Amino acid sequence: MNSLRLAAGAGPSGRALIELREVWKTYRMGKVEVHALRGVSLAVAEHEFLAVMGPSGSGKSTLMHLMGCLDLPTRGTILFDGADISSLKGSELAEIRGRQIGFVFQTFNLVHTLTALENVELPMIFQGAPRASRRARAVELLERVGLSDRLQHRPNELSGGEQQRVAIARALANDPKIVLCDEPTGNLDSAAGMRVLESLRDLNEEGRTVILVTHDAEAAGYARRRVQMRDGRMVEAAEEALR
Amino acid sequence: MIKDYLGLAVRSMSHRQKRSWLTIIGILIGITAVVALVSLGQSMQRAVNKQFQQFGYNLITIYPGGLRGSYRGPYSATFELDTDLIASVDGVEAVEAMLYKSAYIRGGEPPDEIEGFLPVVGLSPGITKVFSQFKLEQGRFFTETDHYTAILGQSVPKDLGIGVGEQVEIEGQAFEVVGLLAESGLGNNNSGIFIPLEALWEILGDRGKVSMVWAKVGQGYDAEVVAERLKAGLKEARGKEDFTVQTIEDLQKLIGQAIGILQAFLGGIAGISLLVGGIGVMNTMYTAVLERTREIGVMKAVGAKDSHIMWLFLIESGFMGLVGGAIGTALGLGMDILAVVITKRFIQTNVLEFGISAWLVIGALAFSFVIGALSGLLPARSAAKLKPVEALRYE
Ligand SMILES: Nc1ncnc2c1ncn2[C@@H]1O[C@H](COP(=O)(O)OP(=O)(O)OP(=O)(O)O)[C@@H](O)[C@H]1O
Ligand SMILES: [Mg+2]
Numbered sequence: 001m002n003s004l005r006l007a008a009g010a011g012p013s014g015r016a017l018i019e020l021r022e023v024w025k026t027y028r029m030g031k032v033e034v035h036a037l038r039g040v041s042l043a044v045a046e047h048e049f050l051a052v053m054g055p056s057g058s059g060k061s062t063l064m065h066l067m068g069c070l071d072l073p074t075r076g077t078i079l080f081d082g083a084d085i086s087s088l089k090g091s092e093l094a095e096i097r098g099r100q101i102g103f104v105f106q107t108f109n110l111v112h113t114l115t116a117l118e119n120v121e122l123p124m125i126f127q128g129a130p131r132a133s134r135r136a137r138a139v140e141l142l143e144r145v146g147l148s149d150r151l152q153h154r155p156n157e158l159s160g161g162e163q164q165r166v167a168i169a170r171a172l173a174n175d176p177k178i179v180l181c182d183e184p185t186g187n188l189d190s191a192a193g194m195r196v197l198e199s200l201r202d203l204n205e206e207g208r209t210v211i212l213v214t215h216d217a218e219a220a221g222y223a224r225r226r227v228q229m230r231d232g233r234m235v236e237a238a239e240e241a242l243r
Numbered sequence: 244m245i246k247d248y249l250g251l252a253v254r255s256m257s258h259r260q261k262r263s264w265l266t267i268i269g270i271l272i273g274i275t276a277v278v279a280l281v282s283l284g285q286s287m288q289r290a291v292n293k294q295f296q297q298f299g300y301n302l303i304t305i306y307p308g309g310l311r312g313s314y315r316g317p318y319s320a321t322f323e324l325d326t327d328l329i330a331s332v333d334g335v336e337a338v339e340a341m342l343y344k345s346a347y348i349r350g351g352e353p354p355d356e357i358e359g360f361l362p363v364v365g366l367s368p369g370i371t372k373v374f375s376q377f378k379l380e381q382g383r384f385f386t387e388t389d390h391y392t393a394i395l396g397q398s399v400p401k402d403l404g405i406g407v408g409e410q411v412e413i414e415g416q417a418f419e420v421v422g423l424l425a426e427s428g429l430g431n432n433n434s435g436i437f438i439p440l441e442a443l444w445e446i447l448g449d450r451g452k453v454s455m456v457w458a459k460v461g462q463g464y465d466a467e468v469v470a471e472r473l474k475a476g477l478k479e480a481r482g483k484e485d486f487t488v489q490t491i492e493d494l495q496k497l498i499g500q501a502i503g504i505l506q507a508f509l510g511g512i513a514g515i516s517l518l519v520g521g522i523g524v525m526n527t528m529y530t531a532v533l534e535r536t537r538e539i540g541v542m543k544a545v546g547a548k549d550s551h552i553m554w555l556f557l558i559e560s561g562f563m564g565l566v567g568g569a570i571g572t573a574l575g576l577g578m579d580i581l582a583v584v585i586t587k588r589f590i591q592t593n594v595l596e597f598g599i600s601a602w603l604v605i606g607a608l609a610f611s612f613v614i615g616a617l618s619g620l621l622p623a624r625s626a627a628k629l630k631p632v633e634a635l636r637y638e
Contacts, residue, residue, distance in 0.1 A: 070543075070631045094548040094549075109541045118254075122542070122545055
């Protein structure tokens with residue numbers, strides 16, 4: 001199981017991998033301003049398994065997009081590995097996303113014209129990995145999520161649970177430090193969801209930082225720390241002991 | 244890297260086959276038209292060059308009329324020219340002349356007698372020395388001592404009902420027919436009658452007048468240089484430049500230019516259809532960007548930079564251009580072959596000479612790729628500029 005672990009160093013270090021300081025995100029729709037985040041502060045250390053919980057519309061996805069360098073805050077500071085992401089160029093943010101972050105979405109977001117294998121290869125193409133090693137790694141990752149007999153299937157030939165496992169394999173393609181998941185079990189039944197959550201726990205155990213956005217308390221139970229959001233604010237940050 | 248992107252592009256195109264092909268057809272039509280026209284022009288040029296090669300490049304033509312433009316064709320004007328002066332120019336080996344007239348002809352035996360006006364061409368007896376392709380189908384050419392002898396154009400026996408060995412009456416003077424010209428021996432005068440220049444002067448009372456004079460350039464002399472010398476000498480003797488001195492090379496250049504202008508003009512018109520094809524590509528690519536907005540968001544989330552997305556779409560549109568260009572080039576060349584075959588069959592003269600020019604093929608392919616890529620530029624830019632989060636949220 002741990003044949004692919006790497007990247008994330010050995011033990012916990014004190015420094016935060018991602019740190020948000022008084023972060024605001026405001027969407028302007030015509031004359032109306034929507035404050036999706038209203039001054040969120042949060043630090044995520046290396047090797048953490050964090051669940052972000054909260055009702056619909058509370059700003060969880062917005063928060064995840066910011067932590068994943070997919071977007072920039074309207075106000076406040078976000079430090080990724082010590083660097084202020086607002087001062088980075090678009091190509092530098094893309095570099096961070098490509099090398100350090102893996103995303104898993106509620107709707108899987110696989111490229112429907114590509115096979116499972118090609119979907120997993122995709123992030124490596126953008127990093128310029130040579131074809132042979134890229135393919136070998138994609139096969140290995142799909143084996144790991146139990147899909148070695150589905151390599152040439154296209155997304156519409158896979159079940160939801162299988163698609164999400166392809167998405168997890170894809171998230172791991174460039175061996176990222178962090179895996180960000182937005183409601184990864186939202187479209188799955190409980191058995192398939194459990195399988196996904198177990199993979200996430202394995203990823204964390206091999207040293208990766210995992211951030212899980214969910215409104216499902218049971219899913220959040222897999223995390224080692226939970227934070228609660230409401231109306232764009234962090235309302236509760238209860239640390240919990242290891243189970 | 245290009246290979247990987249091409250792979251991705253081909254995947255998304257084959258997913259939308261019908262639309263991709265329709266777009267490709269737009270480019271294809273334009274390239275077919277351009278290639279067919281340009282190739283046709285080249286075939287024309289090739290045929291012209293071949294004809295000139297038959298003439299040989301050692302020939303200088305002198306005809307009446309000053310600066311280019313005032314000249315109304317070789318058969319409409321005559322002038323008197325001092326052929327001895329031309330012959331004395333350094334490098335001129337032989338001088339031959341032609342006078343083109345229309346004369347009253349009578350042929351055949353009563354009651355099948357036919358009469359009327361036909362072109363009569365007076366030729367100096369040494370004319371075969373400058374025109375090696377002046378060929379007879381039957382009989383012989385004039386000798387130096389021949390006087391009232393005639394050679395018939397290819398179609399005259401049919402028109403007049405006379406043949407070699409018989410008599411033809413020109414302006415009341417009987418001529419003995421000694422030869423029959425092979426097809427298009429001299430110009431396209433299939434219906435003319437050729438007689439010695441001296442005889443024509445005599446029966447028309449037009450001594451000294453010629454329509455055209457040819458000077459053959461001796462071995463080892465440059466025709467251009469001799470032509471310049473000739474021109475200077477004639478100008479001095481005549482006191483004015485009421486004549487034109489032209490080398491075969493000049494003429495070839497002139498015709499080449501005319502074909503080139505025609506080619507550019509037609510090619511330009513065909514180019515408009517390429518523009519339409521390009522707009523088709525642009526339309527398809529904009530639609531593709533819209534449809535694949537979410538996919539673009541996903542690619543950005545997994546690490547694609549703006550430039551990656553840009554290349555992805557540019558390669559896709561360029562590839563569509565290239566496919567259209569490749570098929571279009573093949574079709575265009577095919578149309579040229581067809582034109583060559585048809586003209587050979589129905590006109591029976593070699594006005595076209597087929598050949599494939601490498602630069603045309605390479606140029607057409609490169610051009611179609613560039614058209615495709617250029618048309619994809621704006622859509623690709625709009626794809627590259629999409630904000631990742633907005634693209635991911637796009638439904
Ligand atoms: N692009 C946008 N333009 C305008 N408003 C937006 C935009 N994105 C998000 N919002 C608003 O910001 C708020 C937070 O949205 P967000 O998607 O982060 O919620 P969420 O907690 O993920 O909800 P859910 O559990 O339903 O996914 C919502 O009120 C939403 O309407
Ligand atoms: Mg959400």
